[in-house]
Amino acid sequence: MESRIKFNRLVAGGIFVAASMMLGSGPIFAEEKLKVGFVYPSPIGDNGWSHRHEVGRQDVIAHFGDQIETTFVESVPEGPDATRVITQLALTGHELIFTASFGFMEPTLQVAEKFPNVHFENNTGFKTAPNVSVYNARFHEGRVVFGTIAGMMTETNTVGYVASFPIPEVIMGINAFTLAAQKVNPDVEVKVVWVNTWYNPALEADAAQVLLDQGADFITQHTNSPAPCQRAEEAGVFCFGQDADMSQFAQKAHLTGIVNNWGPYYIRRVQDVLDGTWETDHTWDGISGGLLMMAPYNDTLSDDVKAAATKVEQALKDGTLNPFAGPITNANGEMVIDEGEALTDKQVHEMNWFVQGVDGELPT
CATH class of the missing domain: 3.40.50.2300 (Response regulator)
Structure with missing residues (x-):
């Protein structure tokens, strides 16, 4: 199962996000399926960066089937807009969130501090936290x-x-x-x-x-x-x-x-969350690592x-x-x-x- 959320819809939901945070609400965890979120900086039709991340997400769906539910948000600007999008995913029960841009690093860290039980993975960044990993390719x-x-x-x-x-x-x-x-x-x-x-x-x-x-x-x-x-x-x-x-x-x-x-990495990290073995890591692999x-x-x-x-x-x-x-x-x-x-x-x-x-x- 998957969900496609347009960035402008999430911005429209910004008041809800802010109100929930002020009320101290935490993420609502899925009881049956692991919810996994993906945040892309460009459209999945860019025929490049976000397209290949989307291929990785599709690999995850093919591998895990009904064990998971995924959501992706495309064309997300770096900065405050990214913070709102990542927060919205955390509030809606996504327990693992991949943020696919260097410019999403600081927003990811900010949101991760508010949601310590959610696992975050930032692509191409370099800063980690107890619940934030980074991954990159050479x-x-x-x-x-x-x-x-x-x-x-x-x-x-x-x-x-x-x-x-x-x-x-x-x-x-x-x-x-x-x-x-x-x-x-x-x-x-x-x-x-x-x-x-x-x-x-x-x-x-x-x-x-x-x-x-x-x-x-x-x-x-x-x-x-x-x-x-x-x-x-x-x-x-x-x-x-x-x-x-x-x-x-x-x-x-x-x-x-x-x-x-990205598919093999995404599959491995989703499996880690399902197994309860996810740990913060810093991955930097190239041609040899696949x-x-x-x-x-x-x-x-x-x-x-x-x-x-x-x-x-x-x-x-x-x-x-x-x-x-x-x-x-x-x-x-x-x-x-x-x-x-x-x-x-x-x-x-x-x-x-x-x-x-x-x-x-x-x-x-």
């Missing part, structure tokens, strides 16, 4: 594969990157992409355009056009819609998809993409490029390749990590600098 690993392909194939040595927000998750992806590209082609320069949104197809397409106008013959992205790939297809250049297999939108341009695979997969390689890739990409993917999977192994120099020409050493996960999580070869301002 998206930057996929961009190592991207960089390898782009470095081998670019003719202009200029590669474009449509970036959402200057948070570590995005910055580490830009840096991993750049390092991988330069590993096979030291002359590669990566130009970055910030759009300050996760999902705005028109703005994403405009950003891709800016990069094309600057000579980019590859477009990659850390935004949710297929618009950058569609613009690349129109311009006759190559692209890499984000979050989901976007090849249907750019059959010639799309060489591969990152595919987020949270991240690569979209099929385009048949137009030459044998040597495909072999190199496959080799990199396998090395990431078996742990023999560290994307942030030294030597690494930052954009100011300063040595960050020496040869023979590598950045720690903590250093990667706190990344707020560009590697040498990235052309673009890093907003504060």
